[in-house]
Amino acid sequence: MGKSEQVSSGPGNSEPGRSEPVKRYPFRKYCEVLDRLEQTRGTKAKQTLFVELLRDIQHHGTLEDGVLACRFVSEGAFDPTSGLTGRLGARSQGMWVSEYCEIDYDKVFKPCRTATGSGSETIELLLTNMPHSGSKQAQPDTRTPWTLHNMDTSFGLMAQAKKSEDKRALFDQWLETLTPLEIKMALRMLGGGSLRIGFEARSLLQTLAKVSGSSLEHIRYAHMVLGSVSETARIVFEDRLDEASFSMFRPIAFMLASPVESLEALPWASVRLEEKLDGIRCQVHASVDRVELYSRDLNPLTQTFPDVVVEMKRAQSSLGGSFVLDGEVLAFDPSTKRILPFLDLQKRLGVKKPSSTLMNDVPVIFVAYDLLVLDEKEAFSQSLEQRRSQLTSVCEKANLPYSRQFEVATLQQCQRAFEQALNHGNEGLMIKQVDSHYAFGQRSHHWQKLKEPEGALDTIIMYAHAGSGKRGGTYSDFTLG
DNA sequence: GGCTCTATGGTCAAATAGAC
């Protein structure tokens, strides 16, 4: 794959000021492969298709095109570390495309979306089948082809557009010059969610391992420390995989717990229990001159919880070195020293600059339960027992709260501990294997969660949503009464 | 100031594919 090159924004494939047009990969050709990926059954077959696509880009595009191909399919329009979002909701898309197709939004578009279960799919179908839209769109052979690079630029402009009219202008440009398939894929990418083609980050990392001949574990490690699939793809393409290493203030994908399947089968001698706290997951990075907090989705939480930042600065100055902690932010009443319900914490969520009144009304604390890095030395490959020992020492030295961990020998003791956890107002228990390393970005059976089962209600179905895709012909999201 | 739209934090369960 060739060295990356910059080209101008908007459709087209030439660069001003250069005699030779820069070879960039067409967005339409890319979307056609995505469409084939959606139709293909089986992860391996999908991976083979994507390997072929990357090889085609290698011959007919640039290295940057390869990186964009990986980003668009797994992360959407924006690198998750960029902090950018599309800022174009489903309602605006539906309203504008309804105007464009000269149909009534409420009477036609909304029922269609309900029937297909997908806004982007509805838009694709409308643009393909409505006679009004067809007459406005440029004919396929006269459309100026968009490249992956042009789309990247256009996504950036959409993210930066403050005014609705600016967004509308970009959206109209797409409607007039992209094919219905390209528009569907572009809107799904802009949403930042899944493309719903059955090919996500995990499959892409496996494909990168295939295409480069590197070990999957090596690539997964790079993904963890870089926090971005596309940047992982870049160092794979540039043959710099060995350079991937942890650095402070690049959040690590969280280890997740699976629901406990069978309490009877648990090896009590090799597990430790913790009460499952009802807050939001948080990763703290602290060094001499900087503290940052990250959410489970690796988004910044630093501005939301300045009180936690102050506490972490104090802890860092008493320790001297740097650290990365995994834990939970909880609403906490200092007078009673009790954890407050999640409902209280919700008042703090999403508030970028909380007022002092709000911080006084809903004080929060960070309770640590794992140590990932200490003095820039990675601890996540060590066993839970080793990490726990370091965590205890760090928290006691810095006077930081940390979760209580305990052993049980029998199922009966575990059940008593579970009831006690519920009495404490907690969600249940976490059951962790002492010899497990920190399985970043995975829902692992090494951590299991035991929660209270839901109750049963006597109800009837009043409304239901029609399913789409593999759920076509079925109904979900029932309204009960 | 009120309204609308969007984003973000979290949740859940069923279907499917791959591993064993």
Place this chain on the structure above:
DNA sequence: GTCTATTTGACCATAGAGCC
């Protein structure tokens, strides 16, 4: 054939931004 992990497609509550 069974087990397990992943994918998919929804939900709720709340806050912020933009518009009138």
